Amino acid sequence: MASKMETSDFDEEFLTCAICMLNFRDPKILPCLHSFCRECLQDWAAKQQPLECPTCREPVRLPDQGVDGLRTNFYVNNLLDFAAAKKGAEPGVPCQVCEGNAEGSKSWCVDCAILMCDLCTLHHRKFPYSKDHEVVAEETLKVEKDAGKFHRKRHCPKHKNQELVFCCENCNALVCTACTVVDHRPGKHHNPVEIATVAQRRKAELQGLLQSIDPRLKEIQDAVKDVDIKISKLVPSKEEATDLAKAYFRKLVDFLQKREEDILSQIDEQCRADGKALLAKKEAIEFELAGLTSAQTFCQQAVEHGSDVHVLEVGNQVQTRVETLLTKRLDLESDWSEFQFVENTTVVDVEKEVDNFGGVKTNVDVSKCKVAVKPAVLRFQCVAELTTLSKEGRQSVTNNKAVKADMKDPSGKDLPTQVQMKSRGLWEISYTPEVTGIHKLEVKVNSQHVAGSPFDVDVKGNPVLTIGQEGSGVGELSWPAGVAVDKDGNIAVLERGNKRVQVFNVNTGQSLRSFPVEGEKPLGIAVDSEGRFLVTSWGENYGLRRYSKEGKLLNTFKPDCLRGPHGVTVLKDGRMVAADYKQQSCLLLQPDGSLIREIGKGQLRVPRYVRVDESRDVLFVTDKVAHKVFAFDLDGNLKFDFGRQGDNDGELQMPKGVTSDPAGNIIVGSAGDSLVQVFAPDGTFKQKLGPVKGGYSGGVTLTPDGYIAVACFRGHCVELYRYM
Structure with a gap:
């Protein structure tokens, strides 16, 4: 049994908006389950594009209504109401209606979430619109500890005075009693059940989820402890590594300095040795120079100043001395070339190796x-x-x-x-x-x-990959009409000519498997959340058929409303949407093929392909004759349309395939101009691709890697395009 929840079970942070740091005001829940004040989220969304959760940074795609379209966190509202009611029971708090009677006893209207004095309470009970409201007296407020009893009643947005008491399971919508008579009358298409009954089942499902959360929480908590231990070791590891690195590079520096000293010492020693040898050589040469100079002087004096007798006396001796000096073999070469420093390992080589000096x-x-x-x-x-x-x-x-x-x-x-x-x-x-x-x-x-x-x-260039060529063999295609991505991320191609589905590897284009399909003119293909294939065919033996992942026929749907099915798409809950050109509408079908409602009747002329963007609750359908794309919600209301016949950017010629990407962009392939165009979520033109091979683009889809896959109907292939 679930325990009662008291405000003391939560600290102030639980009731505080993480943006304004004040108690929540009209708290709105993001898909990541974090809540913020409505006004705070509006300001946040105006400043940040693309929008992310302020707490966990999870990307957020707002509904078309913006922040107002997000669900309200009524649980937090109830806790705030309970806290306000408990505080109101304290002395000195004035009545919130007449703003007086601060010292008198007070009561709390659970429906209106206001504190009232005795007189205002009396009037409140008399007014017709509030006579049935739940009013809690001050005595009860003082002793009450269960916040779960302070639930504001939810009223129908269409019938303002009616409380929401039923859930239409077919439409997954909360409705009032009046709605069950008008818009959600019990029958084939609607199944209103008391909220308590549906809520009990949902609580049981959530209870099962809670039981599976505990082991996961334990695992994550242990992981956090492990990370904390490693964080505690981070700084000591840094200090140790830093010390080792400094010691290592100090040694390298020491080695370099020692080597520098050795080289400088060698240079000094070489200089001394060479200097000594050169001085000795110089002395030997100077000695020879002195002898020759002396002989030259003596010989010159004899010639210039000697008498005949003197010349005859010393002439022979001079001649012998000079001839001896002139014929003497002398080593006049110094045998020395300038010494240099040589980079045995160049600086460039060292620079290349520096990255290997430690790590x-x-x-x-x-x-x-x-x-x-x-x-x-x-x-x-x-x-x-x-x-x-x-x-x-x-x-x-x-x-x-x-x-x-x-x-x-x-x-x-x-x-x-x-x-x-x-x-x-x-x-x-x-x-x-x-x-x-x-x-x-x-x-x-x-x-x-x-x-x-x-x-x-x-x-x-674009396209980045072309899959298939004309033929009927493995890997060959004949009049491919539709494309879809299967549960494994591969591309499934529906071939009208070969009447089969062939699955290709999305990266290599290699054929993986194929299986035959029934029907004269197969056209549309989709894959449901369980990996099963849905295939439409028109003409003779038309219908909507469901095949297993292996290609086994599981179901054939031929409800009375289905006459000329073309494109098909499937929702996460198994509901299907088929475009029917004979009915001139789109058919929203239950997983068993029964009709929920027609969409676009009276607005569509020749609908071809469909795509549902569940995150925005919008159904896109191409109209071949109107040369437009229509956008409806799943209740059948037209939200907008775009396109017209022409060859300019944003204009369409017989639009066929349609899909959307995670950012909400709408991708449309056209048969008349063989192009693929990308439009913003509001239908404004952004980009053009193609022309596709064969000049006739059919179905389109988006691959897991974000490429556009286009069925080139007359080109007998599938092309993958990069975009954006």
Whole structure:
């Protein structure tokens, strides 16, 4: 049995908006289950695009009504009401109606969430609109501890005086008694059940979820403790690593200084030795010079000043001395060339090796690291993903400087790259190629090449991949009409010519399997949440058929309302929408094929393909003859339409396939102009692609990697396009 919840069970933070840091005012719940004041969210949404949750940063797509379309956190409102009521029971609090009687007894109207004095309470009980309201007396307020009893009553937005007491299970809508008579009358299409009954089932489901949460919480809490332990070791590890690094590089510096001293000493010693040898050589040469100079002087004096007798007396002696000196073999060469310092290991070589002088050792094992090269398209920002793994194969963090990526285009020119860690152990390497052809991507971790580096990156233009060619064999296609993505992320192609579904690998285009389908003219294909295929066919033996993942026929739907089915889509809860050109409408069907309602009757002329964006509660349908795309909600109300016949941007020629992306953009393929166009969520033109092969685009879908897959009906292939 669930325990009673008291305000004392929650601290003030539980009732406080994380934006304004005040108690909630009209709290609204985001899809991530975080709540904020309505006004705070409106201000936040006006300042931030795309919108993210202020607390967890989860991307948020607001309903068409904006913040007002989000659900109200009535539970927090009830707690605030309970806290206000308890405070109102204290002395000195005035009546919230007459703003007086601060000292008198008070009562609390649960329905209106106001505090009233005795006189206002008396009048409140007499007014027809409030005579049935639940009023809690002061005595009860003082002793009451169960906040669960303070639930404001919810009233029908259509019948303001009626309380919401039923849930229409077919429409998943809360309704009042009046609604069950008018819009949700019990029958084939509506099944109103008392809220308490449905809520009890939902509580049982949530209780089951709660039981599965505890073990997961324990696992996460243990992980947090483990992280805390590692955080406590982080600074000591840093200090130890820092000390070791400093000691290592000090040793390197010491080695270099010692080597410098040795080299300088060698230079000094060499200089001294060479100087001594040169001085000795100089003395020997000068000695010979002195002898020859002396003989020269004596000989000159004899010739110039000697008498005949003197010349005859010393002539022979002089001649002998001079001839002896002239014929003497002398070593006049110094045998010395200038000594120099030689870089046995050049500075450039050392610079190249510096990255190997130490490193930061983590648990990243470079041999286990992997690089996934995504398809690259000319002039689009392209990415490759590096996953850094430990020896155990788990994703592991390393520092930014440990990861390096370099890319060269086919001519060898460097192409700028950026490396950014996206999450723990996952890195994104981004670049924008300017030419097509094979590029080389070199990826290193801790100065070591990742296995497979450098990688070949084949940069292509649009389309990035073409699947199939005309024929009936494996991997061949004949008049492909519809495309869808199966549960494994592969592309399923519906072939009108071969009357089969063929599944292809989305990355390589390789045929994986195929199975035949019934019906004369198969056209539309969709995949439900269980991986089953839904296929429409028109003409003879028309119908909507459900096939297993393996291709076994499970069901054939031919309700009276279905006459000429074309496009089909399926919701997460199993409901289906089929475009019927004979009925000139879209049929919202139960999982068993029974009709819930017709959508677009009287507005559509020749509906072709459909797509439901459940996050925005909008159904898109193309109209071949109107040359438009219509947008309805699932209640059948027209929200907007866009397009007209023409060849300009945003104009359409016989629109066919339609889909939408996570950002709400609408993608439309046209048969008349063979183009694919991208529109903003409001239908304004953004981008044009194509023309597709064969000049006739059929069904379109979005691949898991965000490429547009187009069925080229006359080109007998499927083309994948990069966009945005």
